[in-house]
Amino acid sequence: MVFFYPYGVAFILSILIVLLSTPLVRSIGLNTGYFDHPGERKIHDQPIVRLGGIAICLATLCSCLIVGLFDDFTRLPPVKILEFWGVIVGGFLFFLIGLIDDLSDLSPFTRLGLQFGVASLVWVVGVRIEFLPIPGLGLIPLGLLSLPITIIWLAGVVNAINWMDGLDGLAAGISGISACIMLVICLFINQPAAALIAIALATATLGFLRYNFNPAQIFMGDGGSYFIGFTLASLAVIGLMKTSDFSLVILPFLILVVPILDMLVVIIARLSDGKSPFYADRRHLHHRLLNRGLSQRLTVLYIYTLTLWVGCLALAIIGIPGGIFYGVGATGLLIYMSRNLGEHKQLTSVD
Template identity: 55%
Template structure:
């Protein structure tokens, strides 16, 4: 069977499992009261089931198990067995941490401690960042810094995806786009094993949008967000960062630039205000756009376009055929949606002025 066919099978199976299981997961969650209740920081107005990550997790793992039974992992070199198991086992445990938080509301420090332990275990099994790229220089070997750098990357990305999960469809869409780009790049880089994981995750994330796009019928919860964030970070490590090419090492950070930069900006903003970086607030990019009067859907589409744009740049830098053509098309799409955001903002400003003038006239009478 052609290698690419296994990736298509993984994608289709994960989509099917997600679409098939979400209605039942939603029903059970509502009956048990496992819901995300509205509050001053959240956007939704009614309780929403918050364990949709169960379907994302099930879709990805079932797809990988079926592809494994079909022989899709048969060509994995013996030296790569540890790292693929480190990735899969780590993603399962990250899901368990998030799911436990969805049910029991764990403290931030207990979650962080468990995440560090799991990431360290994955590192010991071969999911390691062995090289870093220094601007205007060649690759440098991480040596003894491999463990802390890898842990920061794996734990950081899991939390970055969780942090952007504040608007209907945002985390699932960003993760789905990033997974598709990673699928393409890892296939081009001749890393079919990492590509299989990316294909399964892409199917689960994009299938979940059927029920998670605005207005969302179900949320993925911390379980889904941690699972997707860790898996994306792990695919980047075993599929790209292990290469000894400067371009390949940089690609995961470029593909996931949107959640990375959003998380970094939020942490700096909170620290500058004397707040704990672990206490949630409304300083994310999507909050800025919503506060500017941009609709939920346009906000999400703009951030999708940003993610697709940086992903297309990764395709270009990978020297994939027509990669820079895709980058130009993505730039045009980002420009168009950016223009729509600007127009929408100007309309909101005009409406605010008109309302203010109307109130002034009424008060003068």
């Protein structure tokens, strides 16, 4: 039986910590000079503190540890407790990688090497993908391929979220929506440890929007996006992919399809032009929408809607009560937003 009161405590702790600590982190950033400066690919026109990931990480981990250590989560099977600690420690290590990059600007290959190292470490303690869903073939046991597939998944989602962090509130919003969808699913299939992490992360990221939505007062930086990306990816592993149920294993790919597909399209486009996958350009989805004349806020809200839409489809697929109605509602909202985008483009071209 799933008890709901621990999640309420985690919600309260996470929202309080992120709302109280973010202004403090911003003040420290202002005093130390750790800014994200304007540039050719940047949307903002003035320096903004980029250490907001500290508040997100602090809120998520503190609420998880306080509730996890003093509630019935300590009675979980040893395997689940080990997975829980793998996500907590791994998330903190990914946060450190991103924070170091924020402070000293690591090379792409150094960042990737460190990400692979931490992903390998959490694989050892049980945060691992054991089946790969193949349409028409079902679930394929990975065996020895579990390690490289897990590394690719964890590092891939980390960088997908990082690359979506290009507009005020974009990465935090889509991550918060994705975490909420995972929370509902984890509660539905009785995965309490994963649900605890999901509600802590969802609250921290959505609470962070208080300071990060346009016009942003602070950015999450690589520390924040790396932590969020890893936590989402590992949540999917321990909460949804530790099963032989095809519909569950396929859900994380659907829930996170917006940032993943954006990353894959950009990488393929760069490689087709003979450029490095790490070459910085303006090919991302949010750049394309901005180039159509959309405002920052409308662009971000449209991508929020896309994320919510695929998330509601995930709820419908798994058979969650009301999931079909959520999916229909999200589809209607997406159609409405798409029509508004078309009308906005026509008005912009006329002007």
